[in-house]
Amino acid sequence: MNTDMNGAVTNALTWRRAVKAFDTTKKVSDADLATILEAGRLAPSSIGIEAWKFIVVTDPEVRAKLREAAYGQPQVTDASHLIVITRRTDAENIAPELVARTAKAQGKEVSDLEGLSKMATGGIMGIPEGAVRDGWLAGQTYIPLGMMMTAASMLGVDNAAMGGFVNAKVDEILGLPEKHLASVSFMVLGYRGDDAYSKMPKVRRTIDEVVERV
Numbered sequence: 001m002n003t004d005m006n007g008a009v010t011n012a013l014t015w016r017r018a019v020k021a022f023d024t025t026k027k028v029s030d031a032d033l034a035t036i037l038e039a040g041r042l043a044p045s046s047i048g049i050e051a052w053k054f055i056v057v058t059d060p061e062v063r064a065k066l067r068e069a070a071y072g073q074p075q076v077t078d079a080s081h082l083i084v085i086t087r088r089t090d091a092e093n094i095a096p097e098l099v100a101r102t103a104k105a106q107g108k109e110v111s112d113l114e115g116l117s118k119m120a121t122g123g124i125m126g127i128p129e130g131a132v133r134d135g136w137l138a139g140q141t142y143i144p145l146g147m148m149m150t151a152a153s154m155l156g157v158d159n160a161a162m163g164g165f166v167n168a169k170v171d172e173i174l175g176l177p178e179k180h181l182a183s184v185s186f187m188v189l190g191y192r193g194d195d196a197y198s199k200m201p202k203v204r205r206t207i208d209e210v211v212e213r214v
């Protein structure tokens with residue numbers, strides 16, 4: 001066991017806060033951003049579907065509109081970077097894409113992967129269409145969100161998840177329906193400014209409340 005690494009992980013996650021007031025003068029480096037996005041790319045998903053896209057929004061005008069759709073929350077425009085985490089809406093294309101990329105990665109023919117194709121198609125399309133399937137696809141995206149937040153925290157980059165926005169408005173601003181995507185959450189990245197919130201003690205249940213051993 002690497003005790004230094006244990007301490008480093010716990011310290012980074014304790015330090016991480018849902019920052020509200022960012023230092024607007026500080027930018028996250030391209031190298032840090034690339035590592036954070038790579039953590040999202042490497043996230044696991046049910047059956048390996050990777051039914052998501054992470055949209056890095058840099059255009060200040062678009063960010064201003066997104067802030068309006070997020071009840072005016074200042075983090076949306078003031079953080080160094082805003083990433084909109086989206087889920088796929090075209091469920092029917094997800095399994096064929098998985099089969100194609102598996103064949104490519106493993107040097108196989110698509111026809112060699114009939115078992116995977118059947119399993120993935122059944123696994124995705126077998127979930128009732130509508131709120132249940134949409135909820136399942138949305139739920140998958142919280143895994144890369146969490147992994148990107150952890151990676152950012154370990155790099156000393158402030159990061160916060162945000163769900164306080166009107167999805168339909170965000171989707172329209174970013175033209176997501178045409179791309180067969182729907183917004184799920186925001187992740188903001190940057191460096192805390194004079195942030196009263198993160199100076200307050202962190203609130204968490206105790207380990208005994210959240211862990212049960214049987």
Ligand SMILES: Cc1cc2nc3c(=O)[nH]c(=O)nc-3n(C[C@H](O)[C@H](O)[C@H](O)COP(=O)(O)O)c2cc1C
Pocket residue numbers: 016017018019020073160161162163164165185202203
């Ligand atoms: C999915 C999700 C959505 C959230 N949405 C918002 C939000 O819209 N605005 C906000 O200020 N904080 C938001 N938060 C931050 C939480 O309120 C915060 O993480 C929690 O109170 C714990 O505080 P800490 O992150 O500082 O430890 C969100 C967190 C998560 C995980």
